[in-house]
Amino acid sequence: MDWEMFFKVLAGVILGALALAALVLTLAFRKLRRLRLPADADFFTAIRAVPFSLVAGLDLLDLALDSFSAPVIWFILNRTGLQALRNIAAFEAVLPFTGPIPTLTLAWLAARFLNLGKPPDPDVIEAERVAPGRYEARPRP
Numbered sequence: 001m002d003w004e005m006f007f008k009v010l011a012g013v014i015l016g017a018l019a020l021a022a023l024v025l026t027l028a029f030r031k032l033r034r035l036r037l038p039a040d041a042d043f044f045t046a047i048r049a050v051p052f053s054l055v056a057g058l059d060l061l062d063l064a065l066d067s068f069s070a071p072v073i074w075f076i077l078n079r080t081g082l083q084a085l086r087n088i089a090a091f092e093a094v095l096p097f098t099g100p101i102p103t104l105t106l107a108w109l110a111a112r113f114l115n116l117g118k119p120p121d122p123d124v125i126e127a128e129r130v131a132p133g134r135y136e137a138r139p140r141p
Contacts, residue, residue, distance in 0.1 A: 017064035024057035044082035044117030
């Protein structure tokens with residue numbers, strides 16, 4: 001086996017997956033601005049509401065960086081307000097050698113086709129808790 005060729009192919013796959021992940025995640029962020037998700041949403045409710053481009057981009061990022069993608073995934077999902085996805089996606093990214101398995105994509109497909117979680121409600125208003133039992137609407141971006 002020619003190790004030099006192996007590492008060239010591996011580097012090509014990593015760079016290609018990183019470039020594609022950056023492109024797909026950029027497209028996903030544009031769609032995420034309009035996403036309204038209840039604060040108490042569980043994993044399957046959240047994954048059912050997000051666009052396919054987000055889960056595909058996160059899986060590509062996991063393919064490219066394997067375990068090193070966990071902090072990046074944590075940061076991305078935290079900044080987009082998807083805490084229901086953040087913990088599970090980051091935990092899956094930490095597991096070594098799961099990069100080639102598109103687990104978030106499979107979960108997204110399962111949530112859609114098996115009707116797991118609650119369907120997205122377009123009338124959800126994002127709110128911040130200001131006191132016990134009292135909420136104020138967040139301004140729309």
